[in-house]
Amino acid sequence: MTTTDDPAWVPEACTLPTAERPLRSAEFDDLFATALRGQQRRSATTLSWDLDPAAEATTRDLTGRESSCCSFLVFTFHPGDGTLRLDVAVPATQVEVLDALAARAAAGIRS
Numbered sequence: 001m002t003t004t005d006d007p008a009w010v011p012e013a014c015t016l017p018t019a020e021r022p023l024r025s026a027e028f029d030d031l032f033a034t035a036l037r038g039q040q041r042r043s044a045t046t047l048s049w050d051l052d053p054a055a056e057a058t059t060r061d062l063t064g065r066e067s068s069c070c071s072f073l074v075f076t077f078h079p080g081d082g083t084l085r086l087d088v089a090v091p092a093t094q095v096e097v098l099d100a101l102a103a104r105a106a107a108g109i110r111s
Contacts, residue, residue, distance in 0.1 A: 025104070027062055031055065032108025037083075039105050046089045047102050053084040073097070 035055035040048045051059060056079065063075040063086070072094050078085040090098045 024066065028101075028104060029108055031059060031062060032105045035059070036105055036108055038109070039102065041102060042087070044095055045092055045098065046087060047098055047105075049086045049088070049105060051084045051086055053079065053082065056084050059084070059086060070097075 031051075035052040035058075036049055037052060038050040040050075042048055056077070060077065063073075067073055067075060072091055074087075074089040076087040076089070078087065088098065088101060
């Protein structure tokens with residue numbers, strides 16, 4: 001079984017250079033620690049994050065860069081009054097990646 005600290009969970013489809021992956025993971029960890037209010041698994045292939053709306057610009061930048069190297073990830077923003085929901089969807093073949101993101105986010109919420 002892979003963990004979020006194990007580089008094996010990064011799929012072959014990811015084009016981000018290996019040397020940059022720890023930095024990207026750290027950016028997500030920072031987002032989770034500072035802006036994540038909660039998460040919900042909507043289905044096997046979809047995860048929702050409730051974020052501080054003040055982090056919208058940072059989150060859009062981060063997810064835009066992530067989409068460019070992992071094109072199978074689909075990020076959909078749902079801004080609302082006092083909240084920002086971000087849905088993360090993957091194809092069924094990439095559920096392990098979504099599982100790892102969910103575990104990383106859960107660790108960030110608890111810290």
